[in-house]
Amino acid sequence: MSKAKGSKAKGSMMKKTVLITGANAGLGLETARQFGANGWGTVILACRNEERANKAKASLVAAGTKTTYEVQLVDVADLASVDALAKRLRGRQLDAVVLNAGGIPGPGPDGRPKKTETGVGYPFAVNVLGHAALVGRLLRHGVLADDGRVVFSSSEAARGIPAMKAAPHDLRELVKRHGTRAETIASVARLAHLASQKKMDDMTEYATVKLIGSLWIGALGRRVGPKQRVLAVSPGATRGTEAASEMPAAMKFMMAVMMPTVMRWAGMSHALEVGAARYVEAVEHPERFDQGAFYASPGTKVTGDLVRQEHAVLNDRALQEAAYDALVSLTEGAARVADAAIAAE
Ligand SMILES: NC(=O)c1ccc[n+]([C@@H]2O[C@H](COP(=O)([O-])OP(=O)(O)OC[C@H]3O[C@@H](n4cnc5c(N)ncnc54)[C@H](OP(=O)(O)O)[C@@H]3O)[C@@H](O)[C@H]2O)c1
Numbered sequence: 301m302s303k304a305k306g307s308k309a310k311g312s313m314m315k316k317t318v319l320i321t322g323a324n325a326g327l328g329l330e331t332a333r334q335f336g337a338n339g340w341g342t343v344i345l346a347c348r349n350e351e352r353a354n355k356a357k358a359s360l361v362a363a364g365t366k367t368t369y370e371v372q373l374v375d376v377a378d379l380a381s382v383d384a385l386a387k388r389l390r391g392r393q394l395d396a397v398v399l400n401a402g403g404i405p406g407p408g409p410d411g412r413p414k415k416t417e418t419g420v421g422y423p424f425a426v427n428v429l430g431h432a433a434l435v436g437r438l439l440r441h442g443v444l445a446d447d448g449r450v451v452f453s454s455s456e457a458a459r460g461i462p463a464m465k466a467a468p469h470d471l472r473e474l475v476k477r478h479g480t481r482a483e484t485i486a487s488v489a490r491l492a493h494l495a496s497q498k499k500m501d502d503m504t505e506y507a508t509v510k511l512i513g514s515l516w517i518g519a520l521g522r523r524v525g526p527k528q529r530v531l532a533v534s535p536g537a538t539r540g541t542e543a544a545s546e547m548p549a550a551m552k553f554m555m556a557v558m559m560p561t562v563m564r565w566a567g568m569s570h571a572l573e574v575g576a577a578r579y580v581e582a583v584e585h586p587e588r589f590d591q592g593a594f595y596a597s598p599g600t601k602v603t604g605d606l607v608r609q610e611h612a613v614l615n616d617r618a619l620q621e622a623a624y625d626a627l628v629s630l631t632e633g634a635a636r637v638a639d640a641a642i643a644a645e
Pocket residue numbers: 321322323324325326327328346347348349352374375376377378400401402403404426427453454455456534535536537538539541542543544545
């Protein structure tokens with residue numbers, strides 16, 4: 301009897317489709333591998349580089365599961381590219397989306413912080429902006445299944461890691477200088493809050509960007525269907541990824557040298573399989589997670605079980621709504637989920 305049940309479960313999994321951004325390396329690639337091993341029918345690798353995507357696909361196909369791996373090209377920092385992907389997906393159904401692409405992009409060739417053509421800082425564009433535009437479109441066009449799941453890759457840094465001296469800006473303090481909450485968040489996205497500072501602190505900006513992404517998920521949780529589930533999940537301090545490749549020198553040292561050695565032995569980092577399994581758990585077991593919440597390691601740790609984060613800023617409803625409003629404005633409406641704009645499209 302258990303065998304029949306098992307094959308039935310596996311059979312229904314074969315109809316399921318998940319899309320993962322940044323799936324050609326690190327956590328994204330390992331997540332794709334785990335979904336394949338768990339019997340998902342189609343895994344869409346949403347990547348910006350065709351050669352790297354095809355190489356990743358070949359390595360996944362070689363595992364010999366029945367899963368279909370499909371490459372879709374997208375640069376999540378480019379809203380036109382995200383728009384094009386959303387158009388190509390129209391008429392299809394996604395059971396899950398893992399918003400994994402991102403990291404800490406280093407400065408531009410002139411040593412100054414990089415910005416997109418529309419003036420948004422790269423850390424924000426890569427981690428949050430394009431993802432919000434993509435999810436807005438997928439929801440408005442009915443591409444996300446009625447019981448679909450969205451997992452945003454957040455970070456322990458979003459709630460601060462004292463041991464690594466990593467913490468986000470105090471958004472409530474910034475509000476006092478930058479106008480409304482939504483204006484403040486848009487200023488952070490455009491790096492306008494740095495105007496008076498000579499240098500950008502990459503870790504502070506990264507932590508702030510992941511915090512804003514997690515706040516956006518909080519607001520999104522109030523806008524999705526009753527069976528849909530959206531979550532922000534930190535993969536935890538994960539070694540074995542390519543995250544250091546674009547980072548500034550000091551952070552590269554931390555990721556490439558400290559993480560696999562000192563941090564590993566001090567229990568301050570975990571293996572790639574463990575980090576990716578956090579996303580997979582959030583997708584496959586939504587009943588274990590609260591709608592719109594942010595899950596990361598317990599207390600001030602960066603590994604261990606996933607627990608709901610109760611940080612006051614993260615649960616500030618006004619800031620969550622401001623993050624959503626700022627994203628709607630920065631994406632010229634693409635991130636909007638449910639209002640009159642739907643009918644107008
Ligand atoms: N590793 C950790 O300890 C850790 C901890 C907390 C959170 N995270 C988060 O986990 C996610 C994955 O990181 P990772 O450590 O696995 O890093 P990784 O090995 O460098 O992988 C990042 C992936 O994102 C893709 N990507 C970057 N910018 C993109 C863009 N504009 N458009 C499309 N794809 C893009 C990369 O593609 P290319 O190969 O083309 O560059 C790559 O596939 C990130 O969001 C990161 O912030 C990681």
